[in-house]
Amino acid sequence: MxxxxxxxxxxxxxxxxxxxxxxxxxxxxxxxxxxxxxxxxxxxxxxxxxxxxxxxxxxxxxxxxxADAALREAKSNLHDALEPLVAGKVRRDGVNAFEARAKAIRWVAIELGFEPLPGSIHALTPEQCEQALRYVEAFMAARRPGG
Ligand SMILES: [Zn+2]
Structure with a gap:
């Protein structure tokens, strides 16, 4: 045995x-x-x-x-769209960018009701990536002064 x-x-x-x-x-x-x-x-x-x-x-x-070329591009766009929020969180909460990014993805995933909750941007499907990008862009536009 x-x-x-x-x-x-x-x-x-x-x-x-x-x-x-x-x-x-x-x-x-x-x-x-x-x-x-x-x-x-x-x-x-x-x-x-x-x-x-x-x-x-x-x-x-x-x-x-x-991730194929299209998904790599979608992830990179989403990553860029989240960076202002990530930078803000790093300044405010003193967390590192890696942690702030993970939290940002989690926030979007909860807002959009993704199941199961992705651990990182790399778990997103192409559709989820697109959805998340639109959500973040709308969120940022609404926060812009005068927007
Ligand atoms: Zn293949």
Whole structure:
């Protein structure tokens, strides 16, 4: 009888676009999409969709779902739209930007009733990303003086 700690299954994310199993690549690998080292990535080369892993994750736990070019762009737009709010929170509450960003995403997700609640921007679907962007833009417009 084998005694010991149960071995936790390693994460094996799959591609949301084609259903294939994603491949773990590192800087220097043929299919690594960036010129510089951005850390290990789970990638679907057919869809050119990928996602990074948690910085200190020993098991290369993905940050969220694999993102294709359109979703990467949507996330980047949402990220930019949230930055003024994030900067404000950092100033007011003295939290770091990383934490402020996570809280901002959580706030939008609760406002829009996303289920399950995403842990970060990387968990959002393309539709949720678009919805969140519209919500944040409307929120910022309403706060603008004279707006
Ligand atoms: Zn794919």
């Amino acid at each position: 084998r005694v010991g700690k149960p071995v936790k299954a390693l994460p094996q994310p799959s591609c949301d676009y084609c259903g294939s199993r994603a491949l773990l690549v590192r800087y220097g690998d043929d299919s690594y999409p960036y010129r510089g080292d951005q850390g290990p990535l789970w990638i679907c080369t057919a869809c050119q969709a990928w996602i990074g892993v948690y910085a200190r994750s020993k098991h290369n736990v993905p940050l969220g779902r694999l």
